Amino acid sequence: MTKRFTGRRALVTGASRGIGVGIAERLAAEGADVVIVGRTLEPGASAQPGSLREVADRLAGYGTTVVPLAVDLTDEESRADLIDRAAGALGGPIDTLVNNAAAAIYAPMADFPLRRRRVIFEANVHAPLDLAQQVLSGMRERGAGWIVNLTSGTAKQWPGPPFELTARGTEMTIYGASKAALNRLTNGLGAELHGTGIRVNAVTPRFGVATEGAVSLIGDDYRDAMETMEQMVEATVALCDCDEDVTGQVLVSLDLLQEWNLDVRQLDGSVL
Numbered sequence: 042m043t044k045r046f047t048g049r050r051a052l053v054t055g056a057s058r059g060i061g062v063g064i065a066e067r068l069a070a071e072g073a074d075v076v077i078v079g080r081t082l083e084p085g086a087s088a089q090p091g092s093l094r095e096v097a098d099r100l101a102g103y104g105t106t107v108v109p110l111a112v113d114l115t116d117e118e119s120r121a122d123l124i125d126r127a128a129g130a131l132g133g134p135i136d137t138l139v140n141n142a143a144a145a146i147y148a149p150m151a152d153f154p155l156r157r158r159r160v161i162f163e164a165n166v167h168a169p170l171d172l173a174q175q176v177l178s179g180m181r182e183r184g185a186g187w188i189v190n191l192t193s194g195t196a197k198q199w200p201g202p203p204f205e206l207t208a209r210g211t212e213m214t215i216y217g218a219s220k221a222a223l224n225r226l227t228n229g230l231g232a233e234l235h236g237t238g239i240r241v242n243a244v245t246p247r248f249g250v251a252t253e254g255a256v257s258l259i260g261d262d263y264r265d266a267m268e269t270m271e272q273m274v275e276a277t278v279a280l281c282d283c284d285e286d287v288t289g290q291v292l293v294s295l296d297l298l299q300e301w302n303l304d305v306r307q308l309d310g311s312v313l
Contacts, residue, residue, distance in 0.1 A: 043071060043310075044071055044072035045071055045072065045282055046068055046071045046072045046073035046137075046281070046282070047071075047072030047073070048072070049068075049072070049073045049074070049136055049137055050073065050074050050075075050076075050127075050128070050131045050132075050133055050134065050135050050136055050137070051065075051068045051073045051074070051075045051076070051135065051136070051137035051138070051139065051281070052075070052076045052078060052123075052124070052127045052135050052137070052138050052139070052172075052176075053065040053068070053075060053076070053077055053078065053139045053141060054078045054079070054114060054139065054140055054141050054142035054168075054172070055078070055079060055141040055142030055143065056077035056078055056079055056093065056096060056141065057077070057079030057080070057081045057091045057092055057093045057095075057096060058079075058081075058089065058090060058091030059091075059252045060141055060191065060250055060252060060270065060273055060274070060277075061077070061079070061139075061141040061142065062091070062096050062099075063270045063271070063273070063274040063308050064139055064141060064274055064277050064278065065077050065096065065100065065107075066096075066099070066100055066103075066308045066309065067274050067275075067278050067306075067308050067309075067310060068137070068278065068281065069100045069103040069105045069107055070103050070308070070309045070310040071278070071310050072105060073105060073137065074105050074106040074107070074108075074131045075100070075105065075106070075107050075108070076107075076108045076109075076110055076127040076130060076131060076135070077093055077096055077097060077100075077107060077108070077109050077110070078093075078109075078110050078111075078112050078114070078123065078127075078142070079092075079093050079109075079111065079112075079142070080111060080112070080113055080114075081093060081111070082094060082109060082111035093109035093110075093111060094109060096109070097109045103309075106130075106131060108127070108130040108131065110123065110126060110127065110130070114142050114163070114164050114168040115144065115160050115163040115164045115168070116163075117163070117167070117171075120168055120171060120172065121171075123172060123175070124172060124175035124176050124179075125175070128179065133179075134176075134178075134179025134180070134182065134183065135176050135179060135180075136179070136180060136183060136185060136186050136187065137186070137187045137189075137281050138172060138173065138176050138186075138187070138188045138189070139189045139191070139277065139281065140168070140169035140172060140173070140188070140189070140190045140191065141191045142164060142168070143164055143165050143191070143193075143216075143220075144160050144161045144163070144164035144165060144216075145161075145213075145216050146160065146161055146215070146216065147209060147212040147213055147216065148212055148215075149210070149211060149212060150211055150214050150215065153215055157215075158215055161215055161216060161219050162219050162222070164219075165216070165219035165220060165222075165223055166219050166222045166223055166226070169190055169223060169226070170226055170230075173188050173230060173241070176188070177234075177239065180237075180238075180239045181237060181239070183238075184237070184238040185238040185239070185285075186238065186239040186240070187239075187240050187280065187281045187282070187283070188230070188239070188240065188241045188242070189242055189243070189244060189277055189280045189281055190223055190226075190227050190241075190242070190243040190244075191243070191244060191245070191277065192220045192223050192224055192227075192243040192244065192245045192291060193216070193217065193220040193245055193246075194245055194246065194247065194248065194249075195213045195214075195216055195217030195220060196217050196218075196220040196221035196223075196224055196245075197217070220245075223243065224243055224291045227241055227242060227243040227289065227290075227291060228289045228290075228291065229289075230289070231288040231289025231290065232288075232289045234288070235286075235288055235289065238285055239288075240280070240283055240284075240285060240287060240288040241288055241289060242280045242283065242287065242288060242289070242290045242291070242292060243290070243291045243292070244273075244276050244277055244280055244291075244292050244293075244294050244297065245291065245292070245293055245294065246267070246268055246273055246293075246294050246295075247268065247293050247294065247295045247296070248266045248267055248268070249266070249267045249268075250267060250268055250269070250270060250272075250273045251267040251268065251269055251270065252270060268294060268295055269305075270308070271305050271306065271307060271308060271313060272294060272295060272298060272305050273294050274308060275294075275298060275303055275304075275305045275306060276292070276294035276295075276297045276298055276303075277294075279297065279298075279301060279303055280292070280297075
C-alpha cells in the first residue's frame with residue numbers, strides 16, 4: 042500500500058455512512074488528514090445507522106488526523122464557514138474536497154412539493170458549489186487542488202417514446218435533475234480553472250453501488266448490476282490524485298478503472 046496522500050488535507054461530505062465512509066477511510070489509510078462531514082455526530086442521534094463519531098474512531102487506527110464536523114449542508118448558514126473550520130482543525134488549507142453528500146427524495150413529478158425540491162437542490166447543487174468556491178483560495182495559493190463530485194446515472198435523459206423506465210418510473214427525476222446540474226457545474230468549473238493546477242471532476246457509478254441503503258431502495262433483483270463499494274471508492278480516490286489535465290470530466294467509475302488499468306483495493310488500501 043502506498044502513502045500517496047501523506048501531507049494532504051481532505052474533506053469528505055456525507056461521511057457518516059455509505060460511500061462517504063469508504064472514501065474517507067481510503068484517504069486516511071493512504072496518509073491523508075481528513076475532515077469528515079455529516080449531520081449525525083453521535084451514535085443513536087439518527088434513525089439511520091452510522092455516525093461521525095463511530096467513523097472517526099474507526100479511522101483513528103491509521104494514525105492520521107480525523108476530525109468529525111456536524112453540518113447541515115442544506116442550510117446555507119450552517120455550511121458558510123465549513124472550509125475555514127476544516128482548515129483550522131487540520132492546520133492548513135484543504136487541498137482535496139470530495140462532495141459526496143446528497144439528498145435523495147423520490148416521488149412522481151406531477152405533485153413533487155417545492156420545499157422538497159429546494160432541499161434536493163440545496164444539498165446536491167448549491168452546497169457542492171459553495172464548498173468548491175470556499176476551498177479555491179487555498180488551492181490557488183498552493184497551485185494544486187482536487188475537487189471530486191459524486192454524481193448519478195439518473196442525470197441522463199430517457200430516450201423515447203416509447204420510454205423504458207426503471208422500476209421506480211419517473212420518481213428519481215428531480216434527484217436526477219440536480220445531478221445533471223452538478224455535472225454541468227463540474228464541467229464549467231473545471232474549464233474555468235484549467236491551467237491553475239486545480240482539477241474538478243465528477244464520478245458516477247455505471248448503475249449503482251451496493252451499499253446497504255441502495256440495496257434496500259432498489260431491491261435484491263438489481264444487486265448483480267451494482268458495483269462494489271471498493272470499486273466506487275477506487276475510482277473516486279483516483280480522481281483525488283489525477284493529473285492536471287484530467288479536469289472538467291464526468292466519468293463512469295467502472296469505465297475509469299478499466300481505461301486507467303487500476304487494481305481495485307480494499308478500503309484499508311490492501312490488495313483485494
